[in-house]
Amino acid sequence: MAEVSFVVLDRCTRLAIHAGPESAAVIGAAVGVPLGDAPCRATVVTDRAALWLGPDEWLLLAPDRDAPTLTADAVQALGDRPASIVDVSHRSVAIEVCGPRATDTLNAFCALDLDPHAFPIGMCTRTVFGKSEIVLWRTAGDTFRIEAARSFVPYVLACLEQGSLEFGS
Numbered sequence: 001m002a003e004v005s006f007v008v009l010d011r012c013t014r015l016a017i018h019a020g021p022e023s024a025a026v027i028g029a030a031v032g033v034p035l036g037d038a039p040c041r042a043t044v045v046t047d048r049a050a051l052w053l054g055p056d057e058w059l060l061l062a063p064d065r066d067a068p069t070l071t072a073d074a075v076q077a078l079g080d081r082p083a084s085i086v087d088v089s090h091r092s093v094a095i096e097v098c099g100p101r102a103t104d105t106l107n108a109f110c111a112l113d114l115d116p117h118a119f120p121i122g123m124c125t126r127t128v129f130g131k132s133e134i135v136l137w138r139t140a141g142d143t144f145r146i147e148a149a150r151s152f153v154p155y156v157l158a159c160l161e162q163g164s165l166e167f168g169s
Contacts, residue, residue: 014059041124071085096144
């Protein structure tokens with residue numbers, strides 16, 4: 001088995017959501033996953049995830065097949081409550097990094113402490129990877145998901161490749 005591997009994931013639906021607590025609760029109910037209030041944590045329900053990125057800010061991830069109705073369902077449920085829901089599905093690409101050396105590979109270009117005690121399963125944050133802004137989410141013990149701007153994906157993949165060379169991957 002490789003010490004670390006990385007793969008570009010299939011397309012998905014991404015919604016950038018800004019909302020106060022009342023609106024967030026309504027949106028969460030409408031899209032099928034609560035918009036949690038724990039800082040830097042993801043809430044997952046079946047095949048949907050809401051990543052807390054800041055006060056009153058989430059990134060909702062859902063299967064690509066949900067794109068046609070997801071935004072409309074959330075907006076309809078909101079009524080006249082204040083919130084911002086923007087479909088940003090095409091701006092980012094997801095990369096999965098996994099294996100026993102995933103944290104070491106990521107740390108070659110990311111200064112975060114990725115030890116499981118400091119960055120446990122379910123933790124997510126915006127950070128810098130090399131010179132690219134990313135969203136990093138630990139989805140399992142030695143598995144991470146990177147959300148990177150589409151134009152930076154070749155650079156991020158090159159950094160991952162460089163970071164993994166030490167381990168013969």
